[in-house]
Amino acid sequence: SAVISQKPSRDICQRGTSLTIQCQVDSQVTMMFWYRQQPGQSLTLIATANQGSEATYESGFVIDKFPISRPNLTFSTLTVSNMSPEDSSIYLCSVELDSNQPQHFGDGTRLSIL
């Protein structure tokens, strides 16, 4: 298994600002994922972040809005840029130890934009 730490756990931000969310894993993993869980909805995959390459974004998500860094095998960041109230959501980091294992999730970052 893997232990995933996300920071911050929650934040309240002003419209137009940006926030960077950090995800730290206690072991080296190849595949890291960023999800969004909007109020009352399921998880939506934002992007897949592999170390040493550009993140792969899902339909409806773009790098300018959600830039991702993956500097090493234990760490990743997701930035939510130029925030608007529609970005209010829980953002979750997830890792996959190998393709035949379930994903492990962090506690999430609850983001509210005023």
Next chain:
Amino acid sequence: AQSVSQHNHHVILSEAASLELGCNYSYGGTVNLFWYVQYPGQHLQLLLKYFSGDPLVKGIKGFEAEFIKSKFSFNLRKPSVQWSDTAEYFCAVNAPGGFKTIFGAGTRLFVKA
């Protein structure tokens, strides 16, 4: 495109009642199937998973799920629920070597004491 459907968005049961939550997916190839649970204020946790073998899978806390390939279904069951089972339950699917994990919309279960 691949998708996962959970038929019930909200379920209310009394303690000791039996539970069955429906999950159907749309993909014709080999899949891995999961049920996750999210207790109030907590992160997602794996309840059980199916990769291959016996289609009846037993997970934690008395939950089980049955994979019926012909019906593209992976329903979650528990014979007797407890108040502590109040949570949101997510069905998820991925394809080994294929698409990444996608989640159903979730089912909110409320168990009355």
